[in-house]
Every structure is written in structure tokens, then in C-alpha cells.
Amino acid sequence: MRKGYILKDKLFPWLEAIRAKYPLIAPVQEDGLSLFKEVEKVSDIVLDYGITRMPPKDLFFPQTEKMFRIKNKNNMAVELETPEKITDEQVLFGVHSCDLKSILALDPVFTTRFPDRYYQERRDKTYVIGLSCQKALPTCFCTAYGITPTAYEGADLHLTELGDKYLVEVVTERGERLVAAVPGVVFEGTESLEAEKEKLTAKVAAEIKPVDITGVKEVLDANFELPLWEKWAQKCLGCGICTYVCPTCHCFDINDFNRGDGVGERFRCWDSCMFSDFTRMAGGHNPRPSKKERVRNRFMHKLKYHLDRYNLVGCVGCGRCVQRCPENIDIRAIISDIKGGV
Amino acid sequence: MLKEKIKSTVSSLLENKQVDFVIGYGAGSDAGTVRPTFVKAVEEVQELIWSPFAVNNLAKYVMDHLYENIKIGVIVKGCDSRSVVRLVQDKVFPRENFYVIGVPCKGILDKNKVARDFDLSGEFVDFVEQGDNVVVKTTKGDITIPREKYLMDKCYRCETPTPVVYDVLLGEEIAPFRRDNYEDVKNLESLSVEEKSKYWDKQFEKCIRCYACRNVCSACNCRDCVFDMAEPNWVGKAANLSENTAFHLIRAWHVAGRCVDCGECSRVCPMGIPVNTLNRKLIKDMKELFSVETPGKNPEQGAVLGSFRTDDPEEFM
Amino acid sequence: MKRLFEFIGFEPGRFHARWISGSEAQKVVETAKKVTEEVRALGPNKKMRDDRC
Numbered sequence: 001m002r003k004g005y006i007l008k009d010k011l012f013p014w015l016e017a018i019r020a021k022y023p024l025i026a027p028v029q030e031d032g033l034s035l036f037k038e039v040e041k042v043s044d045i046v047l048d049y050g051i052t053r054m055p056p057k058d059l060f061f062p063q064t065e066k067m068f069r070i071k072n073k074n075n076m077a078v079e080l081e082t083p084e085k086i087t088d089e090q091v092l093f094g095v096h097s098c099d100l101k102s103i104l105a106l107d108p109v110f111t112t113r114f115p116d117r118y119y120q121e122r123r124d125k126t127y128v129i130g131l132s133c134q135k136a137l138p139t140c141f142c143t144a145y146g147i148t149p150t151a152y153e154g155a156d157l158h159l160t161e162l163g164d165k166y167l168v169e170v171v172t173e174r175g176e177r178l179v180a181a182v183p184g185v186v187f188e189g190t191e192s193l194e195a196e197k198e199k200l201t202a203k204v205a206a207e208i209k210p211v212d213i214t215g216v217k218e219v220l221d222a223n224f225e226l227p228l229w230e231k232w233a234q235k236c237l238g239c240g241i242c243t244y245v246c247p248t249c250h251c252f253d254i255n256d257f258n259r260g261d262g263v264g265e266r267f268r269c270w271d272s273c274m275f276s277d278f279t280r281m282a283g284g285h286n287p288r289p290s291k292k293e294r295v296r297n298r299f300m301h302k303l304k305y306h307l308d309r310y311n312l313v314g315c316v317g318c319g320r321c322v323q324r325c326p327e328n329i330d331i332r333a334i335i336s337d338i339k340g341g342v
Numbered sequence: 343m344l345k346e347k348i349k350s351t352v353s354s355l356l357e358n359k360q361v362d363f364v365i366g367y368g369a370g371s372d373a374g375t376v377r378p379t380f381v382k383a384v385e386e387v388q389e390l391i392w393s394p395f396a397v398n399n400l401a402k403y404v405m406d407h408l409y410e411n412i413k414i415g416v417i418v419k420g421c422d423s424r425s426v427v428r429l430v431q432d433k434v435f436p437r438e439n440f441y442v443i444g445v446p447c448k449g450i451l452d453k454n455k456v457a458r459d460f461d462l463s464g465e466f467v468d469f470v471e472q473g474d475n476v477v478v479k480t481t482k483g484d485i486t487i488p489r490e491k492y493l494m495d496k497c498y499r500c501e502t503p504t505p506v507v508y509d510v511l512l513g514e515e516i517a518p519f520r521r522d523n524y525e526d527v528k529n530l531e532s533l534s535v536e537e538k539s540k541y542w543d544k545q546f547e548k549c550i551r552c553y554a555c556r557n558v559c560s561a562c563n564c565r566d567c568v569f570d571m572a573e574p575n576w577v578g579k580a581a582n583l584s585e586n587t588a589f590h591l592i593r594a595w596h597v598a599g600r601c602v603d604c605g606e607c608s609r610v611c612p613m614g615i616p617v618n619t620l621n622r623k624l625i626k627d628m629k630e631l632f633s634v635e636t637p638g639k640n641p642e643q644g645a646v647l648g649s650f651r652t653d654d655p656e657e658f659m
Numbered sequence: 660m661k662r663l664f665e666f667i668g669f670e671p672g673r674f675h676a677r678w679i680s681g682s683e684a685q686k687v688v689e690t691a692k693k694v695t696e697e698v699r700a701l702g703p704n705k706k707m708r709d710d711r712c
């Protein structure tokens with residue numbers, strides 16, 4: 001893997017050069033919230049942002065996405081207009097290692113058994129530039145899943161701030177294309193940086209409150225019924241916050257919008273397994289009738305089903321759900337209860 | 343000590359089988375966070391705490407037990423007690439099935455405000471009031487917080503520091519000492535049409551349609567919510583500005599006259615939308631038009647929009 | 660309803676509410692004319708436009 005560096009004071013000029021060629025989506029501050037947004041000025045980019053309120057999955061899997069346009073031709077037929085192009089090339093900058101891993105967790109869902117054109121095109125046309133963490137938040141626990149705060153898996157290019165330089169790791173072929181298209185990375189003299197990167201990794205990892213998931217999957221493999229599910233489900237409001245702020249959650253609904261005059265569109269939008277009607281079927285039967293079934297399903301998915309299906313963790317330890325759950329349902333405490341056989 | 347009073351009250355309720363279980367607060371992920379805790383056996387009572395950060399409104403959880411005809415104990419502050427009134431008046435849960443454990447409250451600390459100036463990342467151990475300060479003991483050290491500077495915004499305008507209904511009150515009644523002048527609403531009312539439009543467009547653009555505001559609200563107690571309807575699809579599921587605006591307006595109208603202004607909707611919003619301001623605008627207008635009190639404050643006050651007086655204003659005639 | 664619409668930035672005059680009995684035909688006509696005039700004077704509505712497709 002090629003490695004290079006950019007001097008710290010050359011970073012923003014390089015980002016500006018990128019922005020001049022591609023839409024650049026980066027972490028900004030809006031109304032006190034940290035969010036990934038398309039920037040018009042690179043000076044809006046905030047580098048030490050902790051964690052964004054919403055995960056970057058929206059770039060590949062938008063909250064609401066038009067699938068095709070529908071036009072009534074006459075009473076017997078409709079015309080469907082599928083978009084020729086879903087997106088232009090774009091650059092996503094500043095993604096921390098947990099979120100990078102989450103993109104990899106989403107990939108098999110949308111690109112293997114049921115290739116999804118919309119996701120695939122966005123994925124193919126997005127250059128992902130990762131950014132190592134300089135600190136851990138009290139809610140971070142990426143290390144529980146073998147992810148380190150400086151891991152580059154999931155990025156095309158990965159940056160780590162070390163002293164007066166940014167180490168640049170060119171992880172993928174797409175990353176090579178980007179450094180060729182936007183020069184600025186110096187490819188030499190990175191040997192000392194690698195040792196410094198190790199030190200940074202250890203320093204930030206040490207700030208993380210340890211969470212031990214050994215044995216969790218095994219307990220879940222062996223037990224579908226556990227008293228802890230009712231205990232935690234009681235606290236749950238049944239809203240969609242955890243699923244929507246989660247970088248790996250990917251359930252969606254498909255609906256039609258009818259303009260009323262014979263024109264409309266089919267769209268897909270995020271859906272949440274925590275909603276009471278999520279599994280309600282035509283006819284009224286609901287196989288997950290109470291919060292207990294729904295809460296159990298969600299955590300089984302994060303801690304077991306995603307691993308079963310794709311051999312990838314369903315949770316990346318970003319901690320957003322812990323921060324935002326209105327009733328403080330904490331997956332780390334659930335993990336601890338599972339291990340304790342509660 | 344409030345924590346001890348809570349534990350002994352709850353223990354005795356459980357021992358005497360006066361309730362099937364009690365909903366209170368337990369320790370959460372950090373010193374500034376509490377977690378709703380459901381206690382059905384005396385051995386579990388030791389999980390209950392009191393915390394200066396005990397913000398969650400616990401009343402609505404009774405809706406998970408609608409047809410069971412059981413008795414549920416709930417710990418409530420002044421704002422939460424109005425939710426109890428709401429649920430009883432809407433005939434959602436009978437008064438006699440509630441055992442209301444009232445806690446007089448001068449204000450709850452806002453963990454986001456506190457976290458900007460203090461380290462709340464340790465675990466909560468205990469707290470003590472020291473004059474104007476609250477000293478919070480955490481596993482990472484003690485924090486001395488000047489109470490009045492760090493309250494939830496809603497607490498500065500609280501007119502019911504003492505719960506308006508209770509079966510037992512764990513402390514001395516606190517006479518109301520703050521006034522609600524609806525400054526937050528008035529500030530927005532004073533903007534121009536353009537400015538108002540821009541402000542709310544910016545807020546509703548952020549909405550991710552998680553429905554946390556609806557789910558936490560005790561006035562949102564319909565068996566079948568209009569927003570869950572697919573046939574007819576009153577408000578589409580797409581999260582765009584128009585649909586989001588429709589959701590928020592319709593929800594505000596559906597709870598109009600019944601919202602008790604507990605403030606939970608704004609607290610739970612993950613995107614920081616001031617949801618409660620819409621409800622408060624309607625409450626302010628209703629107070630001006632119909633000379634009523636905040637719904638839920640007076641259990642004797644009937645449904646504001648469900649009653650008619652011959653001297654009601656008739657601007658629409 | 661009117662107050663909340665205006666609170667979020669609809670121009671006054673966009674939304675009208677009137678109580679009219681079935682036997683007040685003249686009032687229907689007057690109200691329809693008034694609403695049409697006022698709304699027309701405001702021009703195209705810019706809020707809550709769902710301009711998809």
C-alpha cells in the first residue's frame with residue numbers, strides 16, 4: 001500500500017483543489033450539530049468533530065430516494081422513467097474508522113445477493129477519505145469489534161494527523177485515481193510517521209472504556225429467549241432514533257407518491273424495525289407484536305444475524321445510539337447482561 | 343434523603359401489593375444520565391436512585407399495560423404529573439390504577455449544558471444539595487454545579503414545582519415561584535413572515551422522521567396513529583421539507599388543547615428541533631383566547647378544545 | 660389553525676376559516692371572492708410545495 005503525506009498547512013488547499021473538481025462532502029457544524037454536508041467553502045470543514053450526529057450512510061443509502069418516475073399513459077398503461085444517472089462522482093472526506101467499517105458492513109447487503117443499482121452507483125462514484133481519530137468519546141467502543149481508532153478499512157484514502165503532517169495511506173485503486181486526479185500528496189519519507197501512527201493508535205485506544213464481546217454471539221446462538229429482552233424492551237419508546245443514527249442499519253420501505261394528475265414517483269425511505277408496524281402484514285398479523293420482540297430483533301441483528309449472514313460485525317461501536325436514545329438503552333450494558341446470562 | 347424515601351415508599355408499596363410494579367429512575371451510562379427502571383420485586387428496589395438529572399417523563403409507560411387492569415406506581419415531578427392528568431382525562435389509564443409518587447422539584451439539570459463545563463463521563467454515585475450548588479459524586483470525582491445556571495430551559499418557566507396529582511408526596515410542597523411568559527414563542531412571533539419561514543424550514547429540513555417526539559408524548563395516545571396509516575396515506579413517509587412540515591403541524595394540531603407542555607418532545611429530538619415551541623405557541627394562543635390554564639395543571643379543567651362556552655371568541659364567523 | 664400556519668411563516672391571508680351555514684348563500688359567495696382575491700394577491704405559495712417529479 002502506497003503511503004505519503006501532506007503538510008498540515010497544505011491540507012485545506014488540497015481539499016479546495018478536490019472541491020473544485022468534485023462535490024465535497026465533509027463534517028461541518030450546523031446549529032450546534034456535527035453533520036456530513038456538501039461544503040461550499042473548505043473553511044467550513046471541522047476536523048476535530050468527535051462524532052457526527054448522523055452517520056455517512058446517507059451518501060450511499062439516502063433517507064429518501066427516488067427510484068423512478070411514473071406517468072399514466074392511458075387507463076391501461078403507465079410509463080416508467082428510471083433515472084439514467086443516479087449521481088455524479090463525489091468525495092466524502094473526514095470519515096472516522098468506525099464509520100468506514102460501517103460502509104463495509106453495508107456493502108454486502110446492497111451489492112451481493114440482491115445488487116442494488118442505486119447503492120452501487122453511489123458507492124462506485126464516491127471517493128472515501130478517512131480520518132483517524134485523535135481522541136475517543138465516552139461513548140466510543142470501536143475496539144470491542146477489533147476496529148482501531150486509526151483503521152483505514154473502508155476508505156479509499158486514509159489520513160492521520162501526526163505532528164505537522166498528515167500521513168496519507170492509499171488503500172484502494174479508487175484512492176490511487178483520486179491522488180492522480182488531485183495532486184498534493186508527497187510520496188516519500190513516511191517511515192517515521194508509521195511509528196507515530198502506532199503511538200497515536202495506542203493512545204486513543206486507551207481512552208476507550210473497554211467492552212468485551214467474547215462469548216456474546218455464542219450465548220445468542222444458543223438462546224432466543226432471555227429475560228433481559230423484556231427488561232430492556234420496557235424502557236424502549238419504540239421510536240426510530242437508534243436505527244436512524246446507526247451507521248449500519250439499512251432497513252427501508254418503498255412507497256409511491258401520487259401527484260394526483262397521473263404523475264408520480266416510487267421512492268424508498270428509511271424504515272425502522274423499532275416501529276410497531278414494521279412487521280405488520282396485510283391481514284393484520286404481526287410476528288413481532290410487542291416491544292420485546294422488536295428490541296430482541298434489533299440487538300440480535302447487530303450482534304449475531306449480521307455476522308451469520310455476512311461474517312461482518314453489525315455494530316461498529318460508534319456510540320451514536322448510546323448518545324441519542326431518549327431512555328438511555330445502552331448496547332454496552334446489554335452486551336454485559338448477555339454475557340452475564342441475564 | 344430523597345433516594346431513601348423513594349426506596350422505602352416503593353418497598354412498602356410492593357410488600358403490601360398495592361402496586362404490581364413501580365417505574366422510577368436508575369443509574370444510566372454516565373453521571374448525567376438516568377435510565378427508566380421498572381421494579382416489581384423488593385430485591386430490585388435498590389436499583390432506584392434520585393438524580394439532579396432525572397429528566398425523563400415516566401408516565402407514558404403505563405400505555406404498555408392498557409388492558410391488563412393492574413396497578414402501576416410512577417415517580418413523577420411536577421411536569422410529569424401533568425402527563426398523568428392527561429392520560430386519566432383522555433381515559434387512557436384509570437386514575438385508580440395509578441399510584442402516583444410525587445417528587446417536588448425546583449428544576450432538573452441539563453446534562454448538555456453541564457457537560458460543556460464539567461466532566462460527566464464517570465458513573466453516577468450520589469449527589470447532595472449544598473445551598474445554591476449541587477455536588478454530584480461520580481467515579482471520576484466530585485463536581486460542584488451552581489444549580490440555577492445549568493437547568494433545563496423548561497425549568498426556568500416551571501409553574502408547577504409540586505406535582506398536581508399524587509398519592510404520596512416525597513417532600514415539602516414547593517409553592518410556584520417561576521412564571522412562564524412564553525418568551526421563546528414571542529421571540530419567534532416577532533420575526534417577519536420571511537424570517538419565520540426560513541427559521542422553520544431550516545428546522546424541519548433536519549427532521550429525520552424518527553417519531554421520537556410522538557412516541558414520548560403522553561398526549562399522543564391514539565390506538566392507531568394517523569402517521570402510521572398506509573391506507574389512506576395521510577402524510578407520506580418521504581422525509582422532505584413539505585412532508586416533514588406536515589407531520590409537525592398535524593401533530594401539533596392533534597395534541598392542541600391536550601399537550602401538557604412537559605417538554606419531552608424537544609428533549610428527545612436527535613436533531614435539536616424545538617418541537618415543543620409549536621405546542622407552546624398553541625398553548626399561549628389558547629390561554630389568550632379561552633382564559634384556560636396549561637392543560638393538565640388543573641385536573642378539574644375539562645378538555646380545552648372539547649368544551650364550548652357561549653362567550654368563546656368567534657373570529658371565524 | 661390560522662395562527663400556527665402564520666407562526667411557521669405562511670403569509671397572513673393564505674389560510675381562511677369561516678363558519679357558514681348551508682342557508683347563508685350570500686356569505687359563501689362573498690367569502691369565496693374574498694379568499695380568491697387575497698390569495699391571488701399573495702402570488703404563488705412557496706411553502707410546503709412538494710415539487711417531486
